Amino acid sequence: MKKRTLSIVLACAMAAAGLAGCSGGSKETTAASTEGTAAETTKASEAAGGQTTLKWSVWDIGSTTYYQPLIDAFEKAHPDVKIEMVDLGSTDYQTVLATELTGSGSDFDVVTVKDVPGYMTLVNKGVLEPLDSYIQSAGVDLAQYKGLTNQITVDGKLYELPFRNDFWVLFYNKDIFDKAGVAYPTNDMTFEQYDALARSLTVETPGQEVYGSHYHTWRSAVQLFGVLDGKNTILDGKYEFLKPYYEMVLNQQEDGVCQDYATLKTSGLHYSGAFAQGNVAMMNMGTWFISTIMDKIRTGEYTDCTNWGIVKYPHADGVEPGSTLATITSLAIPANAPHKDLAWEFINFVSGKDGAEILASTGTIPAVMNSTVADLVSSAEGFPKDDGTSVEALNTSNLYLEMPVNPKSSEIETVLNEAHDAIMTGSISIDDGIAQMDEKVSAILAK
DSSP, rough: OOOOOHHHHHHHHHHHHHHOOOOOOOOOOGGGSSSSSSHHHHHHHHHHHHHHEEEESSOOOGOOHHHHHHHHHHHHTTEEEEEEEEEESTTTHHHHHHHHHHHOOOOOEEEEESSSHHHHHHHTOOOOOOOOOHEEEEEEGGGGGTTGGGOOOOBBBOOOOEEEEEEEEEEHHHEEEEEEEETOOOOOOOOHHHHHHHHHOOOOTOOOOOOOOOSSSTHHHHHHHGGGTTSTTTTOOGGGHHHHHHHHHHHHTTSSSSSHHHHHHTTOHHHHHHHHOOSSSEEEEETTHHHHHHHHHTSOOSSSSSSSSOOOOOOOOTTTTTEEEEEEEEEEEEETTTHHHHHHHHHHHHHHHHHHHHHHHTTTOOOOOOHHHHHHHHHSSTTSSSSSSHHHHTSEEEEEEOOOOOTHHHHHHHHHHHHHHHHHHTTTTHHHHHHHHHHHHHHHHHH
């Protein structure tokens, strides 16, 4: 396989996939006149106090390591600004955010956009400020995003800037492999090899259970195996290509190789909690978990998964190793934000090169990648370097957006989530679930 650095891969793969979907000055915008008397009163009060507070919507403050370093760096450069985070929770974050922004009482200055469907919902509701004039005024070079911003432009306008670009890998607990006398997973495994490996590590003894694999309750943990060949997307309207992957995971569930989906859904067990228990051999998850696991091990919170590593995603026969799914996390300015200019300065900082280096130093994959940033990720304290797999796992070959930009992506997401839940709980068969997705998504696309 042709090796490439992470920065080159992120540059090439996002552009090649063809999927839909730095600090600078700012200017006073005329939109300020629409913000209302209450917002102006707040501005005057803050000005009198000598400090302006920017409210930033986020999720999982307690388990996200990069929020505070970003805030500390920005506040140091802007001593008259205070960043206040508001945690809206991770489970229904985009739903809560949309409700907040369409209500009359929202006063967020900066909002984090979790995914493409959530982005399209907010754009369609008209609650986000276009960033194009800010970008032009500040002279931001969008080329640093390697074509990514082209994929999230809607009707010629850009409403968000990405600051993270994560991709899916396979986390593994080395202690489980060592105890079983089984060789670590490799960066070139077919799904058949992965399934056999997971089964070889499973222990069903009561009180000593070891699960060879773990799948979080998101549909993406199963469905997105099917798009790694680059021939299918999750927006196709035809989903027969998902059948082999549902069969593999449901068979594992039936055989005790992974934990029961319904139990996980009912208990609300977070994927980090599942891996931290020390009885999961392998877990497919995004690179966003890297910074969390390193931080929790450093603080002593995680004690049963301290010997960990990552490998590239399993792949179907004939698919290039290193093919995986990408998901972006972005920042946007609400249309009714009280402090739009300062909000833009914060977004420009976090989404630019300075923010990228801070993110990389915590083991987080930023949207802006260069050789310096890539080296920072793998050299971060706690990143596994001597296992022969983890550093190389950062070198991907093909990246495909989990959900391409589409005006109807939110509606499609709802259908796919409902069908996934029904299939995984056994409420309907795989064939019936696929037929349901085919029918409902095709109807959405035809509207």
